Amino acid sequence: MADTDNKEKSNLQPSRRSFLNTIWAALGILAALELIFMVFTYLGRKKPGAQKEQSERLIDAGIIDKYPVGSVTANIMGKFYLCRMEDGGFIALSSKCTHLGCTVPWDDKGKRFICPCHGSSFDISGAVISSPAPRPLDMYPVHIENNTIIVDTGKLLKRNEFLKTQLVYTKKVSK
């Protein structure tokens, strides 16, 4: 009788021990996951100075008469170009090349943006003329209120091709 009792015990012991070990291991993994989660959440926050204030985001680009058709005007403050197509439509293009992010200057003679870094070029609507840039220049929303142009630089819009609907007109012209 005592013999079997002992046997039972020694059978039980290791399994209980290994059960405890499993719990320990699980707790350890859980703690590690929590730590990783905490570190990444901590690091994932916007860094101070990384986001524009509301007042800096909305840029008043002046009245529409300042912009003749077929013109490209650089807005230094907002790092965008305000372009007016031949048909009078407006578009605000980010000056960041969609390839790897260099700043693209407007070449007024060649009527195109040419990236100094790897030679991509874009037309006045931002559409790609020559690669390696994979998509048109990004744009910012344009609002026209009382003949004044407001550009929201807090909202970068990506697109895969240029569409007419991306242009913004004054009410008179579009009617």
Added chain:
Amino acid sequence: MNKSLILHFRPKMVDARALRFSMTFGLGGMALVLVFILFFTGLLLKFYYLPFPEKAHDSILYIRNSVLFGAFIRNIHFWSANFLIVITFLHFLRVFFTSAFHQPRGVNWIIGLGLLIIVLSFNFTGYLLPWDQLSFWAVTICTGMLEYIPLTGKWLQSMTRGGLEVGAPTLSIFFAAHTALLPGAMIILLPFHFWRVRKAGGIALSEIIDGDKEKYRVKAIPYLLLREVVTALVLIALILILSIIFDAPTGDKANPGLSPNPSKAPWYFMGFQEILLHIHPFFAVCIIPVIILIFLLVLPFIKYVSNSKGVWFISGRGKKSAFFSFILALVLSIIVVITDEFIPDFSAMLPGIPMLVSNGLIPCFIMALAFAIFYFLLNKIYRPDRNENVQAVFVFIFSVFITFMITGIWFRGSSMKLVWPWLLAG
């Protein structure tokens, strides 16, 4: 206690053949010396450097112009950093070409790859710190590449930049990585690396077929030590001389509104930049590097047919087939660079189909085809065994990479057009 700790890393007796300079060229030791110099001079620079966009560039100028020995310390740091890349890379080649990555040294090869990545990251993060035009745009381009990695790319990019663009948060992140994170990782990995060398029984040498191993045994002190000290001193002398004669470059202060033409990546990333010029970024920054990394990672775990440890280039046939691969890849990559300059690219020839196909899949398919032809020719002409085949493939990849790198450094001028190096300056 002290003694036994050192003995974990240093043997008492070594094989005399390991001491021949042409076995290792002392490259691993040189890398270690450079790491020491870099830690020391970096620590000194840290006393004056200020990691803020408005102040960083001025603090570098201050170190250079107003601190006694400031320019000298900075030059030493600069030259050692660039040397470390070259030396680490040569060490990597020496390990490869003497088959020293074969088991039981597989784990150490992987640790070594980790060290290579750390060395590159060190240089890259350090590159931004002066906050001049060159570094600002190089970092903009390189972090711009991250965007093309699927799923995690956007996240990785905002993690490294600390925002949408390169700015104050980026500088503080790079500074933290350069002066805390990477040194920490290096300090952990290096002793591990050395201990694995010791554990494998010293560096890889060819097997002694008959005769007794003991005959080659010599005392580590003075024989090994003497060689190490001489190599270290020669290297230090060279670095000092370079630092006296040539100043580390300082460009104009960074201007986020104006990309200089051309804007190039740092020289050690020029190979990748060149690939970027030819194919869709998704393939250039994601698919191709991943394939190369996997190739390097599995190298030690391939079953090799012969024991070529400690023998340069495996065999006579190994040498010849490696040379063949080198020349063929050289010629092919030059052809690619030149034709791509003069014919319109595929996306212009094939409008209407997505760029991922026209500029990505099609060039990749052509590359794969070229590789297949190379592999066929190689096996037709030389009938190499497994070891030699792996070596030839490695040489092929390496040769393309080096050719691209040289093209990027010396043959790309304004708007990344091809030019002769002597027209490049200015």
